Amino acid sequence: MQDISNAEERQRNLDRMKMRATGLLVLMGIVFIVARAYEVQYPWLGYVRATAEASMVGGIADWFAITALFRHPLNIPIPHTAIIPNRKDRIGRSLGNFVQNNFLSPEVLTTKLRAAQISRRAAEWLSAPEHARTAAQYITSVLRGAGNVVRDEDVHALLDRTVVEPLRQMPIAPVLAKGLGLLTVDDRHQQLLDRVIQGLSRLVAENEALIRDRIAQESPWWVPKVVDDRIHQKVLGGIERTLFEVAEDPDHPLRHQFDELLADWIVQLQESPEVIARAEAIKHQVLDPDTSGRLAASIWSELKEILGRQTSGSNDSAPGAVARGLSALGAAALEDDALLEKVDGWVIGAVLRVVEQHRGEVGQLIAQTVSSWDPAETSRRIELLVGRDLQFIRINGTLVGGLVGLLIYTATQLF
Numbered sequence: 001m002q003d004i005s006n007a008e009e010r011q012r013n014l015d016r017m018k019m020r021a022t023g024l025l026v027l028m029g030i031v032f033i034v035a036r037a038y039e040v041q042y043p044w045l046g047y048v049r050a051t052a053e054a055s056m057v058g059g060i061a062d063w064f065a066i067t068a069l070f071r072h073p074l075n076i077p078i079p080h081t082a083i084i085p086n087r088k089d090r091i092g093r094s095l096g097n098f099v100q101n102n103f104l105s106p107e108v109l110t111t112k113l114r115a116a117q118i119s120r121r122a123a124e125w126l127s128a129p130e131h132a133r134t135a136a137q138y139i140t141s142v143l144r145g146a147g148n149v150v151r152d153e154d155v156h157a158l159l160d161r162t163v164v165e166p167l168r169q170m171p172i173a174p175v176l177a178k179g180l181g182l183l184t185v186d187d188r189h190q191q192l193l194d195r196v197i198q199g200l201s202r203l204v205a206e207n208e209a210l211i212r213d214r215i216a217q218e219s220p221w222w223v224p225k226v227v228d229d230r231i232h233q234k235v236l237g238g239i240e241r242t243l244f245e246v247a248e249d250p251d252h253p254l255r256h257q258f259d260e261l262l263a264d265w266i267v268q269l270q271e272s273p274e275v276i277a278r279a280e281a282i283k284h285q286v287l288d289p290d291t292s293g294r295l296a297a298s299i300w301s302e303l304k305e306i307l308g309r310q311t312s313g314s315n316d317s318a319p320g321a322v323a324r325g326l327s328a329l330g331a332a333a334l335e336d337d338a339l340l341e342k343v344d345g346w347v348i349g350a351v352l353r354v355v356e357q358h359r360g361e362v363g364q365l366i367a368q369t370v371s372s373w374d375p376a377e378t379s380r381r382i383e384l385l386v387g388r389d390l391q392f393i394r395i396n397g398t399l400v401g402g403l404v405g406l407l408i409y410t411a412t413q414l415f
Contacts, residue, residue: 010384017391024398025063028055050409051402058401062394070379070387084382085375092370096363104359106352113351119333119343126330129323136323159296164287172283173276177269180262190250193258197247204239211236 032052035045067073068081084091102108125131183189204211246252268275285291333339370378 007384010388014384014387014391017388021059021063021391021394021398024395025056025059028052028059028398028402032056046413047406047409051406054405054408055398055402058404059394059398061401062397066387066390066393069390070383082379084379088373088375088378089367089371092367093363095370096366099366100359100363104355104362106356109352109355110348113348114344117340117344118347119340123330123333123340126326127334128330129327132327132330133323135326140322159299160292164292164296168284168287171276171280173269173279176279177266180266180269184259184262184266189258189262190255193255194247197243201240201243201247204236204243208236 029052032049035049035052039045039049064073068078069083071085072078072081126135183192242254246254249255269279333343373381
């Protein structure tokens, strides 16, 4: 329903315009009567009379046409009048078909959605830390609420059915080969090796005392401590020097060996029956019912614990791990135009599939809604929406009719 105050204001504006259009028509009638009365005495009034006469014809014709849209003029049931009340259902069906075919067509939706750049806007919004924090709080709250309602056994069964079982059925060797192949693109495996080297260097530095103790334990009792210290320095220095050389030299032999090792793994995972069978055996051992059940329970328990920490710390000023991850995801997406375009394609495809399935229902909803309206009320609503503008047609018809009448009368006098 329309807002009452809005409807009242529209009604006042409509009545005001009707009075203006009717007042102009009445004025033309008065001018016609006066000019007709004195035309014999003043012949030039013939131009005024012709103008006023044509103005009345144009004004009355437009009044009839506009009134006929909403009701019977003068309450006379003239055929093809009161068009909106009498053809309300047909108008509803036509309106539904119009919306369905012109606003929900795949071409229109694709153009609008692509121009909207949904993925870029979402990534820009998400990259802001305060927005990422808001999204993280909402996500964790929803998931935590769901976690409190859903039984653990149901989640375990769902994970086993939707995640673990497909993995059991999927040949693992081609997946591993493809993953290793992707890892070697743009030397990403060397970047991974750099991180491993950094981690090993830090690990060696942090556990120097443990290495020293281990050397002392493995050394015979009769070896002096000075010798143990020298061995410790040699071992530790050799490890650190090797790690440093590999890290600093992009052409180090160990890097080439790593390249060859990955390439050999990829080939064997694709071509060697023994390696493929071994990979399948390991997969089945990892994904046996007992192990996968414990894994699912562990994942779900850890997830609930993370969600609990995120929710309890939602009021902290520092962003949590989920918020940081979302913000980093948004920032990374902004730097990858190909990814944004692909996400837009997914969104557009999903929207088009949903709309295509329910496009007809939208048209039916519009038609049924209009059909349920009272005819008189429907006519009143539409008149309130467009009636004020239609009164300008009456005014224009009166003025244009007068101008045409003047031109015709002038032409008859001249010729």
